[in-house]
Amino acid sequence: xxxxxxxxxxxxxxxxxxxxxxxxxxxxxxxxxxxxxxxxxxxxxxxxxxxxxxxxxxxxxxxxxxxxxxxxxxxxxxxxxxxxxxxxxxxxxxxxxxxxxxxxxxxxxxxxxxxxxxxxxxxxxxxxxxxxxxxxxxxxxxxxxxxxxxxxxxxxxxxxxxxxxxxxxxxxxxxxxxxxxxxxxxxxxxxxxxxxxxxxxxxxxxxxxxxxxxxxxxxxxxxxxxxxxxxxxxxxxxxxxxxxxxxxxxxxxxxxxxxxxxxxxxxxxxxxxxxxxxxxxxxxxxxxxxxxxxxxxxxxxxxxxxxxxxxxxxxxxxxxxxxxxxxxxxxxxxx
Amino acid sequence: xxxxxxxxxxxxxxxxxxxxxxxxxxxxxxxxxxxxxxxxxxxxxxxxxxxxxxxxxxxxxxxxxxxxxxxxxxxxxxxxxxxxxxxxxxxxxxxxxxxxxxxxxxxxxxxxxxxxxxxxxxxxxxxxxxxxxxxxxxxxxxxxxxxxxxxxxxxxxxxxxxxxxxxxxxxxxxxxxxxxxxxxxxxxxxxxxxxxxxxxxxxxxxxxxxxxxxxxxxxxxxxxxxxxxxxxxxxxxxxxxxxxxxxxxxxxxxxxxxxxxxxxxxxxxxxxxxxxxxxxxxxxxxxxxxxxxxxxxxxxxxxxxxxxxxxxxxxxxxxxxxxxxxxxxxxxxxx
DNA sequence: TTGTACGCGTTATCAT
DNA sequence: ATGATAACGCGTACAA
Numbered sequence: 001x002x003x004x005x006x007x008x009x010x011x012x013x014x015x016x017x018x019x020x021x022x023x024x025x026x027x028x029x030x031x032x033x034x035x036x037x038x039x040x041x042x043x044x045x046x047x048x049x050x051x052x053x054x055x056x057x058x059x060x061x062x063x064x065x066x067x068x069x070x071x072x073x074x075x076x077x078x079x080x081x082x083x084x085x086x087x088x089x090x091x092x093x094x095x096x097x098x099x100x101x102x103x104x105x106x107x108x109x110x111x112x113x114x115x116x117x118x119x120x121x122x123x124x125x126x127x128x129x130x131x132x133x134x135x136x137x138x139x140x141x142x143x144x145x146x147x148x149x150x151x152x153x154x155x156x157x158x159x160x161x162x163x164x165x166x167x168x169x170x171x172x173x174x175x176x177x178x179x180x181x182x183x184x185x186x187x188x189x190x191x192x193x194x195x196x197x198x199x200x201x202x203x204x205x206x207x208x209x210x211x212x213x214x215x216x217x218x219x220x221x222x223x224x225x226x227x228x229x230x231x232x233x234x235x236x237x238x239x240x241x242x243x244x245x246x247x248x249x250x251x252x253x254x255x256x257x258x259x260x261x262x263x264x265x266x267x268x269x270x271x272x273x274x275x276x277x278x279x280x281x282x283x284x285x286x287x288x289x290x291x292x293x294x295x296x297x298x299x300x301x302x303x304x305x306x307x308x309x310x311x312x313x314x315x316x317x318x319x320x321x322x323x324x325x326x327x328x329x330x331x332x333x334x335x
Numbered sequence: 336x337x338x339x340x341x342x343x344x345x346x347x348x349x350x351x352x353x354x355x356x357x358x359x360x361x362x363x364x365x366x367x368x369x370x371x372x373x374x375x376x377x378x379x380x381x382x383x384x385x386x387x388x389x390x391x392x393x394x395x396x397x398x399x400x401x402x403x404x405x406x407x408x409x410x411x412x413x414x415x416x417x418x419x420x421x422x423x424x425x426x427x428x429x430x431x432x433x434x435x436x437x438x439x440x441x442x443x444x445x446x447x448x449x450x451x452x453x454x455x456x457x458x459x460x461x462x463x464x465x466x467x468x469x470x471x472x473x474x475x476x477x478x479x480x481x482x483x484x485x486x487x488x489x490x491x492x493x494x495x496x497x498x499x500x501x502x503x504x505x506x507x508x509x510x511x512x513x514x515x516x517x518x519x520x521x522x523x524x525x526x527x528x529x530x531x532x533x534x535x536x537x538x539x540x541x542x543x544x545x546x547x548x549x550x551x552x553x554x555x556x557x558x559x560x561x562x563x564x565x566x567x568x569x570x571x572x573x574x575x576x577x578x579x580x581x582x583x584x585x586x587x588x589x590x591x592x593x594x595x596x597x598x599x600x601x602x603x604x605x606x607x608x609x610x611x612x613x614x615x616x617x618x619x620x621x622x623x624x625x626x627x628x629x630x631x632x633x634x635x636x637x638x639x640x641x642x643x644x645x646x647x648x649x650x651x652x653x654x655x656x657x658x659x660x661x662x663x664x665x666x667x668x669x670x
Numbered sequence: 671t672t673g674t675a676c677g678c679g680t681t682a683t684c685a686t
Numbered sequence: 687a688t689g690a691t692a693a694c695g696c697g698t699a700c701a702a
Contacts, residue, residue, distance in 0.1 A: 003394075003452075005695090005696060005697085007697095015671075015672090016672045016673075017672090017673095017696090017697080017698095018671075018672060018674090018697095018698080018699080019671060019672075020697095021696095021697060021698060022671090022698090024697090025698085029671075046474065048446060048449045048474070050450060050452060050695095050696060050697065051447075051451050051452075052387060052390045052391045052451060052452045052695090052696080052697090053391050053677095053695070053696035053697040053698090054696080054697055055387045055677095055697090056387045056678065056679090056698090057676080057677060057698040057699080058677085058698065059677065059678095070412075071406060071411070071412035072412045074407055074409075076406070077407045080406055084433075084435075093447075095430075096431040096433075098415065098419075098431075100419075112386075112428075115384050115386040115387075116386050116387060117385060117386075117387045139381065278613070340677090340678060340679085341678070341679065350690090351691075352679080352690095353679090353680075353681080353689080353690070353691080354688085354689060354690080356679060356681085357680090357689090359679090360680085362680095364689080365689080366688065366689095369688080369689085384679090385677095385679065387677090387678080387679090388677070388678035388679040389679055389680075390695095391678080391679075391680090391695055391696065392678075392679045392680040392681080392694080392695060393679085393680065393681095393695085394696095671702100672702085673700100674699100674700090674701090675698105675699090675701100676700105677697095677698090678695105679694105679695095680694080680695090681692100681693090681694085682692095682694100683690100683693100684689100684690080684692100685688100685689085685690075685691095686690095
């Protein structure tokens, strides 16, 4: 099973190896007829363009490294769609590296991409300190997606604005006791808390931020307690859809109706929010567009390494569904 | 920014390039002390092992190509976890290629992997005719995952058995009018229909197979009609979780209670089945284990190309949750 | 269009 | 045992 090489094609076509290379790259310097002839012979011989050798010769620079934090999270699938779209438009090859949930650092996958000698890396959901990211950025230019890293090209969503949208929506519906179920302190999405708190204070209301977890079950337990209290909120804004589902679990367990007795907003607009009978109001980050933008920046950075730092802050939008509704009026509900 | 090469390390360490290579591969032929010395210097120089050059030199064969049909489907995330686990145990590099939903053929991603000169390919959810798959298999050995392809190493789930499990469960609960919401005819999972029909006939009942689609909305519409009829089934077995969700939508719309008025079983045991208040009974394919097994076969095939065809048929399991319950007794329900 | 010097490890052959 | 030398893998790019 000796693999066919360009040398074989050259011999069979009666031309030089260099010309075969030119033909396969759609480069200048070969007549249309000869090109056709070469490709036909290549076809017959079952030749597949050897990207390994090509990358070595070009020092790999034409390919784009893509890091995705977690395949189990559909957000990254959206992001990948956007990245691929732009990469294909520009005829760039993608090299993928996937994070692992067990690990808290993403240094290894980045090193893998560097080992593949990619020219630039789009990293979605990087779990790395700013300093470590800067170190990697010095070796191969990085574009951080979904996280704003100082000193590194970044494409991210305006989390503060998203939280404001969510909070405003609840305020407009007449809610006054609105709680924020916050991310675990580690994950850096503090802007969501800030946006929520700012809007509440603007409205002359007391913010009530409740620290929760990533686990739907744990969130449900916390929500159960919160909703049973005398001063229970009439609306909850959750740091992501999964947490929002936990809140909905608690609402169901208490025999209440989401959108009527208690309003709930999530964050991510993931498909998990639209299971039957769920129909969660949520903030959409526009993952596909984030992917597109990040790849555009990556291409620009690659062609002009000395460009000053680039960034794109995207505006999220609120997708209103049925888990939010007018504030129940009358006296506070007691369970 | 000239990248450091083994040559640089060799110079700095006062040894030959060959020895550096040996050190970096943990190969025989270098004393522990020298090895240590070399690696330290490599570290200082910020060297990252160049996989491109390495793959070219070894003719790439040590890496495993992985094709995943769809990142939006969490099943493939599970599969990938299993693949990675085994690959890492054996110190093999993975090269990824992702299918696209718009396309119906997966020839392009396979060609990409061949271009990366991988030694063997694990392909999960291949959309290719048996013949085309065989052609690809001749170039680079293929292991088909989740689909049994004659003449190609395959690791797949026993769909017939899964359908039998589901149907048996409903029969044991006392259901008699059980409908199967079948896959679109194109997708080849005919075994699920067969398993269902066999069990029904065994029980002396009439199978009722209803052809549906992949779209949850369309399934819901069909289910609405079916459930409104006088001879409405008391239980539905759906070809996958998404379709099952559509059925649940219709049940909710009709004001009925799943698990009490109508039982529903899905297929895939995906996380979509566990939204709040959903808790879908489903058949689990064990994606992670499929990934592991496929990779084991791939490694074996790679080391012994002339082995006769290998395959693993895995047994699915039924995960009982709350959308299935005893058949409602008494007269047929009328809406 | 072609000849040919790379790109960067790997590995078989030699030398000590 | 350790280490060195040199040929090789397969395209790419530039001068001729």
